[in-house]
Amino acid sequence: MTEIKQMMHDMGRHARQAAMALGRATTKAKNLALHAIADHIDKQRTEILAANASDLEAGQDKLDDALLDRLELNKDRIDGMIDGLQQIALLPDPVGAISDLNMRPSGIQVGKMRVPLGVIGIIYESRPNVTADAAGLCLKSGNASILRGGSESLHSNRAIAQCLHTGLAQAGLPAQTVQVVETADRSAVGELITMSQWVDVIIPRGGKSLIERISREASIAVIKHLHGICHVYIDDKADLEKAVAIAFNAKTQRYGTCNTLETLLVAEAVAEHVLPALGKLYLEKGVELRGCARTRDIIAGINLASESDWETEYLAPILSIRVVDGFDQALQHIDQYGSHHTDAIVTDDIQRARRFLREVDSSSVMVNASTRFADGFEYGLGAEIGISTDKLHVRGPVGLHGLTTEKFVVLGDGHIRG
Numbered sequence: 479m480t481e482i483k484q485m486m487h488d489m490g491r492h493a494r495q496a497a498m499a500l501g502r503a504t505t506k507a508k509n510l511a512l513h514a515i516a517d518h519i520d521k522q523r524t525e526i527l528a529a530n531a532s533d534l535e536a537g538q539d540k541l542d543d544a545l546l547d548r549l550e551l552n553k554d555r556i557d558g559m560i561d562g563l564q565q566i567a568l569l570p571d572p573v574g575a576i577s578d579l580n581m582r583p584s585g586i587q588v589g590k591m592r593v594p595l596g597v598i599g600i601i602y603e604s605r606p607n608v609t610a611d612a613a614g615l616c617l618k619s620g621n622a623s624i625l626r627g628g629s630e631s632l633h634s635n636r637a638i639a640q641c642l643h644t645g646l647a648q649a650g651l652p653a654q655t656v657q658v659v660e661t662a663d664r665s666a667v668g669e670l671i672t673m674s675q676w677v678d679v680i681i682p683r684g685g686k687s688l689i690e691r692i693s694r695e696a697s698i699a700v701i702k703h704l705h706g707i708c709h710v711y712i713d714d715k716a717d718l719e720k721a722v723a724i725a726f727n728a729k730t731q732r733y734g735t736c737n738t739l740e741t742l743l744v745a746e747a748v749a750e751h752v753l754p755a756l757g758k759l760y761l762e763k764g765v766e767l768r769g770c771a772r773t774r775d776i777i778a779g780i781n782l783a784s785e786s787d788w789e790t791e792y793l794a795p796i797l798s799i800r801v802v803d804g805f806d807q808a809l810q811h812i813d814q815y816g817s818h819h820t821d822a823i824v825t826d827d828i829q830r831a832r833r834f835l836r837e838v839d840s841s842s843v844m845v846n847a848s849t850r851f852a853d854g855f856e857y858g859l860g861a862e863i864g865i866s867t868d869k870l871h872v873r874g875p876v877g878l879h880g881l882t883t884e885k886f887v888v889l890g891d892g893h894i895r896g
Contacts, residue, residue, distance in 0.1 A: 490676025515645030706736030
């Protein structure tokens with residue numbers, strides 16, 4: 479057995495043992511650990527930012543702007559980690575909750591109990607804040623976790639991991655409840671995604687190539703989304719002032735996230751009224767626009783969008799714009815090119831809003847709101863471990879409930895089957 483293989487299997491065995499101990503932990507102990515971790519992250523800000531600065535410096539010549547944005551930690555993002563952990567502590571503990579308890583004709587009672595998934599392996603690129611978010615959600619939902627961040631965030635993840643282990647120790651929980659893989663060797667990922675005797679679920683967060691690899695090679699169930707090609711459709715019954723604000727925010731509030739707008743669809747009847755103002759705002763912000771022929775007639779000097787543009791998640795200040803005949807063509811475009819992540823309509827027509835909600839097959843569908851709200855924190859989940867575009871076993875932002883499953887429980891009093 480190679481050194482990496484031995485290390486990963488040792489981590490898996492320790493994680494399984496920790497998961498069993500965590501199953502006996504009280505909600506009070508888990509919440510104590512979450513608050514303690516948050517406190518230590520707050521106290522270790524200087525050390526965390528220094529570690530992150532080392533990662534950023536090392537990545538300057540190797541990472542594009544979108545990845546550097548994801549990698550960077552600052553005061554607000556550290557505040558976000560702390561707030562996320564504290565919110566998770568305030569959420570109801572789903573573990574052990576019994577629902578749908580019914581009396582059967584035989585006299586037994588049958589219900590469902592919510593239980594942890596067990597051991598969760600999480601593989602992610604950049605975004606060191608995922609280390610805290612994922613650890614907190616797994617801890618509260620009763621799961622042990624093995625976290626494997628990218629080599630580009632190794633120093634940041636180590637600094638955050640120290641806070642995690644200090645907080646766990648303070649609450650009397652096993653240190654192996656959360657383990658961070660500290661090697662940059664890619665073979666560690668190959669081991670993690672095939673250790674079915676130790677790991678129950680894999681959650682990858684990163685670029686399309688990473689998630690395709692994990693989906694292809696894993697011998698363990700995977701909760702995933704490949705990419706986020708998000709749309710905003712401005713309907714001909716839209717309040718155009720709202721439409722401009724929503725479409726501008728959805729693209730420019732942050733470029734390197736999976737819920738960022740990538741294709742703007744505009745009804746032909748309002749295109750000449752809304753696109754000049756939006757185009758001006760985007761261009762002033764430095765966003766490169768790529769449009770269909772009808773868009774280019776309205777916004778002069780922009781590049782012609784190709785077929786591949788409608789299929790591209792830019793994660794950058796680039797936006798594709800298409801003028802459509804109306805509502806039905808917008809739905810057809812989303813169905814053909816969308817990634818089932820997040821899509822929004824801006825309209826004051828209640829019937830079209832209802833149709834959009836019903837007919838668009840995405841994990842988040844919105845009316846008169848920016849796609850940037852597709853986020854576990856914004857949804858009240860405390861934080862998220864990722865956004866799933868799968869339909870089984872969880873869809874959309876994955877919070878506490880998404881990290882649990884159900885088992886049937888039967889209550890009897892000496893009942894036997896006749």
